[in-house]
Amino acid sequence: MADTVLPQAGPVDPSGWTCPLPLRDHPRVVMGHGGGGALSAELVENVFLPAFGDGPVLAALGDSAVLDPGGARIAFSTDSFVVRPLFFPGGSIGDLAVNGTVNDLAMSGARAAWLSCAAILEEGVETALVARVAEAMGTAARRAGVQVVTGDTKVVEAGHGDGVYLNTAGIGLIPPGVDIRPQRARPGDTVLVSGEIGLHGVAIMSVREGLEFGVEIESDCAALGTLVDAMLAVTPDLHVLRDPTRGGLAASLHEIASAAGVGVTLQESAVPVPPPVANACAVLGLDPFYVANEGKLVAFVPREHTDAVLAAMRAHPLGAAAAVIGECVADHPGMVVARTAFGGTRVVDLPIGEQLPRIC
Amino acid sequence: MADTVLPQAGPVDPSGWTCPLPLRDHPRVVMGHGGGGALSAELVENVFLPAFGDGPVLAALGDSAVLDPGGARIAFSTDSFVVRPLFFPGGSIGDLAVNGTVNDLAMSGARAAWLSCAAILEEGVETALVARVAEAMGTAARRAGVQVVTGDTKVVEAGHGDGVYLNTAGIGLIPPGVDIRPQRARPGDTVLVSGEIGLHGVAIMSVREGLEFGVEIESDCAALGTLVDAMLAVTPDLHVLRDPTRGGLAASLHEIASAAGVGVTLQESAVPVPPPVANACAVLGLDPFYVANEGKLVAFVPREHTDAVLAAMRAHPLGAAAAVIGECVADHPGMVVARTAFGGTRVVDLPIGEQLPRIC
Structure with a gap:
């Protein structure tokens, strides 16, 4: 149940991502990466923070992100992403997770400002693959002009997930006079x-x-x-x-x-x-x-x-x-x-x- | 791949939940409940909306909820919930999903106001069980004084989930002068x-x-x-x-x-x-x-x-x-x-x- 068996190294990551030192002994996700301890912290610090740009709000790593919308009306939306395969011609689950929620907000006329990112990882998935997904999310977020400001990681046993499931929720600001529904x-x-x-x-x-x-x-x-x-x-x-x-x-x-x-x-x-x-x-x-x-x-x-x-x-x-x-x-x-x-x-x-x- | 096989009725639900008419032929979740069509709509209308209280913002069923925080600073948080078993002494995954995010917001001194709810359902799980989880969430939300205002449902094949996974994201309002971190x-x-x-x-x-x-x-x-x-x-x-x-x-x-x-x-x-x-x-x-x-x-x-x-x-x-x-x-x-x-x-x-x- 605990991570007693050290998983073996996976195949070399095609993206050329180099596993940082603290993750080196864990090329695959173990249950402990979802346990809220040192392994969880390593995954967040080495994979998610670099990918999402390490801005001041996210880097604060509080239980929630503190934001100041300045009195505007806000739009709020969420979607989970379970696409397979994780990478496909023209995009990836990471692109979908950002663009999907940005677009749901845009459909209220709201300009997306802040995203949350929650990952449900399957025990045994390569950490390098998780890093590629995170990188894709970070790139998509920068392109869309939205900041990932809070997140969560859970790990489920092999056979109870499918590599990576993502959820994003988003907050967008609605310009005055806009009422689209x-x-x-x-x-x-x-x-x-x-x-x-x-x-x-x-x-x-x-x-x-x-x-x-x-x-x-x-x-x-x-x-x-x-x-x-x-x-x-x-x-x-x-x-x-x-x-x-x-x-x-x-x-x-x-x-x-x-x-x-x-x-x-x-x-x-x-x-x-x-x-x-x-x-x-x-x-x-x-x-x-x-x-x-x-x-x-x-x-x-x-x-x-x-x-x-x-x-x-x-x-x-x-x-x-x-x-x-x-x-x-x-x-x-x-x-x-x-x-x-x-x-x-x-x-x-x-x-x-x-x-x-x-x-x- | 599509829902060609009509699943058989599951055991009688211990909570006494009665399957509404449109769901009667689907006592278990089929892939189509995640397809964005009529089956998805039936699940949302018969299970999630009644459980979450059917307030005006949620009932609008837009891609996002439109909210007016009135110029306050806001806190924003997310968590996924993968607990097993789904029901345990003193609570359920539905209680956790509400209280977990409400508490993350409270740890910034924010009073939780709005929640999103995203469910990843496993094909074959009893719709009555999903209804019990939704009901637990609704009850917990009312008790915590927070509104579920937007949501999402995805379905994954049997063997790629574990009944019900939930994600909530929440927005809370931070009183003036509070700076807790x-x-x-x-x-x-x-x-x-x-x-x-x-x-x-x-x-x-x-x-x-x-x-x-x-x-x-x-x-x-x-x-x-x-x-x-x-x-x-x-x-x-x-x-x-x-x-x-x-x-x-x-x-x-x-x-x-x-x-x-x-x-x-x-x-x-x-x-x-x-x-x-x-x-x-x-x-x-x-x-x-x-x-x-x-x-x-x-x-x-x-x-x-x-x-x-x-x-x-x-x-x-x-x-x-x-x-x-x-x-x-x-x-x-x-x-x-x-x-x-x-x-x-x-x-x-x-x-x-x-x-x-x-x-x-």
């Missing part, structure tokens, strides 16, 4: 998407199943804070923002239609589905509308601001392929209906369960 | 503990190992917010507060000594160790100083306020057995030294690893 969708709103859909889910599935589609499909994993800033610079009166992750575009539009009691009509041909995603979905039996994205957003925008918001999105690297894909209507409340390229219509159902498990 | 320990400070130590760890071990000690030992799991309020009412100038969880009293005092560059001297006989804990520790080969607590705190208090703070603690139900156990000294910085009942001294080392794995 699903309930604000109104008939007449234009529905926009910030770019090509389906990339994250297909990237995960292709690497997980060892499939080749002629071209490597990379996850779109990205932090959307600056894109939302650019949109808010046009008008603070965006009605709804949503990042179509699990359940894809279909689930996001359903949640909005249901929350606001409105209908959504899509122009199927207007939804940007890149050919490699379309091909992969055909092979895998998936519908791109249901496939997860990790660097895209859907926006419900008042008609009078649509052109300007779309222009601002297209001027941003993460919105270059932004498009108007439909509109919000008073008809069929709670339903999403797509007009097909052939002039017909089809109902876009809410997915029942899991099309692609452990995608994030 | 390990770095503020000063030679001359009195060291107090709020009550008897070792109860949580021994309760978990006894039920896990099926041991009997003549008397059932119950976890001390409790939320310490109101106790801290009572102490702050005496003086805002408390120097350090710490809840001695993993690693016990020894690890907490070590962290403080190390952070502040001071020494700590304990009167071993002054530390309240209840006889059943002392007996159990003797049997199990444990040292009570290293055993986890979940409803106790250690305080470093300026000498001139000690009597009044101690009286305030003793007047509170969670501090009835509070005691002065030692003092902060300029000698042996970073070290904790105990004076034994026989007049000798011993060094209280920082634990290396895990004495009791998965205690919280």
